[in-house]
Amino acid sequence: MVSKAVAKYVHALHLKKYRLRHEAFLVEGGKSVRELLSSGILTERLIGTPEFLEKIRAEVPAGVPVEVVSEEELTRLSTLSTNNTALAVARLPPEKPLQPAPGQLLLALDEVRDPGNVGTLIRLADWYGLAGVVCSDTCADPWAPKTVVATMGSFTRVPVWQRNLPEWLGGLPQELPVYGADLHGDNVHRLTLRPTGVLVMGSESHGLTPPVEACLTQRLHIPGRGQAESLNVAVSAAILLDNFYRHEVG
Amino acid sequence: MVSKAVAKYVHALHLKKYRLRHEAFLVEGGKSVRELLSSGILTERLIGTPEFLEKIRAEVPAGVPVEVVSEEELTRLSTLSTNNTALAVARLPPEKPLQPAPGQLLLALDEVRDPGNVGTLIRLADWYGLAGVVCSDTCADPWAPKTVVATMGSFTRVPVWQRNLPEWLGGLPQELPVYGADLHGDNVHRLTLRPTGVLVMGSESHGLTPPVEACLTQRLHIPGRGQAESLNVAVSAAILLDNFYRHEVG
Numbered sequence: 234m235v236s237k238a239v240a241k242y243v244h245a246l247h248l249k250k251y252r253l254r255h256e257a258f259l260v261e262g263g264k265s266v267r268e269l270l271s272s273g274i275l276t277e278r279l280i281g282t283p284e285f286l287e288k289i290r291a292e293v294p295a296g297v298p299v300e301v302v303s304e305e306e307l308t309r310l311s312t313l314s315t316n317n318t319a320l321a322v323a324r325l326p327p328e329k330p331l332q333p334a335p336g337q338l339l340l341a342l343d344e345v346r347d348p349g350n351v352g353t354l355i356r357l358a359d360w361y362g363l364a365g366v367v368c369s370d371t372c373a374d375p376w377a378p379k380t381v382v383a384t385m386g387s388f389t390r391v392p393v394w395q396r397n398l399p400e401w402l403g404g405l406p407q408e409l410p411v412y413g414a415d416l417h418g419d420n421v422h423r424l425t426l427r428p429t430g431v432l433v434m435g436s437e438s439h440g441l442t443p444p445v446e447a448c449l450t451q452r453l454h455i456p457g458r459g460q461a462e463s464l465n466v467a468v469s470a471a472i473l474l475d476n477f478y479r480h481e482v483g
Numbered sequence: 484m485v486s487k488a489v490a491k492y493v494h495a496l497h498l499k500k501y502r503l504r505h506e507a508f509l510v511e512g513g514k515s516v517r518e519l520l521s522s523g524i525l526t527e528r529l530i531g532t533p534e535f536l537e538k539i540r541a542e543v544p545a546g547v548p549v550e551v552v553s554e555e556e557l558t559r560l561s562t563l564s565t566n567n568t569a570l571a572v573a574r575l576p577p578e579k580p581l582q583p584a585p586g587q588l589l590l591a592l593d594e595v596r597d598p599g600n601v602g603t604l605i606r607l608a609d610w611y612g613l614a615g616v617v618c619s620d621t622c623a624d625p626w627a628p629k630t631v632v633a634t635m636g637s638f639t640r641v642p643v644w645q646r647n648l649p650e651w652l653g654g655l656p657q658e659l660p661v662y663g664a665d666l667h668g669d670n671v672h673r674l675t676l677r678p679t680g681v682l683v684m685g686s687e688s689h690g691l692t693p694p695v696e697a698c699l700t701q702r703l704h705i706p707g708r709g710q711a712e713s714l715n716v717a718v719s720a721a722i723l724l725d726n727f728y729r730h731e732v733g
Contacts, residue, residue, distance in 0.1 A: 349599070353715045362709030387711050422729045455725065459612030461637050465603045468721040471714070475705065475722045479672045 235280060235300050235310070243280070243310045246322065249374045256325045258376040260388075261311050263318035267292060268386030274326050281319030282307060289319075312378040325376060329365070329392045331401075333409055337364040338428035338477060343398055343445045344436040345466055348373040352383020353467040354434070358391045359384075361474050365392035367401065367431075369445075399444035402431070411450045413441050414469050418452030421476040426453075428477045434470045485530060485550050485560070493530070493560045496572065499624045506575045508626040510638075511561050513568035517542060518636030524573050531569030532557060539569075562628040575626060579615070579642045581651075583659055587614040588678035588727060593648055593695045594686040595716055598623035602633020603717040604684070608641050609634075611724050615642035617651065617681070619695075649694035652681070661700045663691050664719050668702030671726040676703075678727045684720045 235243075245251035246259045257277060260269045263285060269276055270292045279286075279293060280300045286293075293299060302310075304317045311320055333339055340358050345351050351373045358366050368375055375393045384391070402411060410430035433449070435441035441449075455464065455472050464472075485493075495501035496509045507527060510519045513535060519526055520542045529536075529543060530550045536543075543549060552560075554567045561570055583589055590608050595601050601623045608616050618625055625643040634641070652661060660680035683699070685691035691699075705714065705722050714722075 353718060356711050356715065357718055359709045359711035360707040360714055362707070385711070385713070390710055456728070457610040457612070458728070458731075459609045460640055461606050461609035461635070463635070464610055464721070465606065465717065467715065467718055468603060468607055471718040471721045472725045475725060478706070478708070481708070 234306060235302060239278070239280075239300070240310060243320070243322065247312055247378065249377065252325070252374070252376055257322050258325055258381065259312070259378050260321045260323050260381055261313050261316060261378055262320075262382060265382060265384075265386055265388075266319045266321050268389050269321055269323055270294065270297075272389035274389055275324040277322040277324060279319060279321045280307065280310065282317055285318040313382070328394060331365075331367065331394050331396075333364070333405060333431065335429055339364050339367055339431045340470065341367040341369075341398060341402070341431050341433040342372050343369050343433055343441050344371045344439070345434065346371070346373050346436060348377045348379035349383045350465070350467050351375055352380040352385075352388075354470055355380070355384045355391050355393065356387040357467060357471055357474065359387035361428075361478055363391070363474075365394065367394045367396055367398070369398035370395060398433075399442075399448060402433070402445065402448035405431070411448050412453055412473075413446065413449040414455065414473060415440075415449075415452035416454060418454035420456050421453050421473060422456060424453075424476070425480055426477045428481060432470070432473060432477070434466050436466070484556060485552060489528070489530075489550070490560060493570070493572065497562055497628065499627065502575070502624070502626055507572050508575055508631065509562070509628050510571045510573050510631055511563050511566060511628055512570075512632060515632060515636055515638075516569045516571050518639050519571055519573055520544065522639035524576050524639055527572040527574060529569060529571045530557065530560065532567055535568040563632070578644060581615075581617065581644050581646075583614070583655060583681065585679055589614050589617055589681045590720065591617040591619075591648060591652070591681050591683040592622050593619050593683055593691050594621045594689070595684065596621070596623050596686060598627045598629035599633045600715070600717050601625055602630040602635075602638075604720055605630070605634045605641050605643065606637040607717060607721055607724065609637035611678075611728055613641070613724075615644065617644045617646055617648070619648035620645060648683075649692075649698060652683070652695065652698035655681070661698050662703055662723075663696065663699040664705070664723060665690075665699075665702035666704060668704040670706050671703050671723060672706060674703075674726070675730055676727045678731060682720070682723060682727070684716050686716070
């Protein structure tokens, strides 16, 4: 059993306010915990079931405090509906310099409020090896437990930043392309896109906010032939990124 | 206030067993309810807040029983964390004949257990105007409330079937292509894919089940350049479908 103080600390980290105050976040579930332990992010504390901890014993870096709990207790500490493996408290990684460079593509998210979508987008950024993900202040917290779970381990590899998005975009060099999805944009199948600059994705319900839209240098349209009005934000980003990288990778 | 019998009926429809027994399902939230009312699917009953019902009065077909409730009562009936618009009970639409035809592409889902993913995939099928979605018996129920919400209205337009997937695939004409995603498959950027046959997507954690994999006629790979091991199933399907339709639409 963990102490009351530890239980209180873990529960506090369910909330953004306390993640910022303590500069720490939660990593839940076996796969994510293993990715954390083999990454450069510092693990403060590991709490798990006896079976799982036994299985990963060799992967735990020296000096990480480990506590053994029952599945019931672990589930009570966790935000997951059940947890029979582990959770870890990790230090928020220090922010890297945010310097868009030619030949690199950044993904920017404008008011993407669903943590599952933000996590899926970070995982997608990892797949394409993007320079990182810039989240507007109004996005779901990239360090929320639901976001971290949805990244499927990519939270250890993809740099993320939180910024006032119109302000940041407004300060970029004039010559840097800023792309966004738009139903009236250019058909991506007819373009030869190169992964340089910034691709901005908006919220599902409202699209890009006007101040962000004003910063775009090119609008991109994904042609469809059915009757859906729109696509999920991660789905749209995936199709666009595949169009950016289809001339590069392979 | 709705009667106890109605409240019990609505709560029963949260569960698959009772959806099958009553041949009915729940549609929750303003957008989905409006799509339902303008579709060919029969509405049994509409329950909403006074403000929302007033707004959509002209859209409600004659003969649909309408009940006015408070936001609190609506939320209690609903599976959503809050509902300030409406929910409807709808009849499960009769199944259409499932006959793969040349020049048409079907999406098949193999053990996709997350209802949000199944819903997002149905929405994606609508975007590309696919012939429909065939779900394995082991998928999340396409008529579950979470699935219906995630389709963003596409549940009214996309035919879905539930089948024993290996059995159904095994009975298809020999000449019909059956595609599946595979890390060791052919690079989709180097193929000219045509939307005919079946595209099968597997579960996130385990990929395609062996009996389904044995039915594939071509394996497709989405090239990446980062370090993520895999992509979300809806994200992968989106990229593949864009590669199928890029020579067709636009």
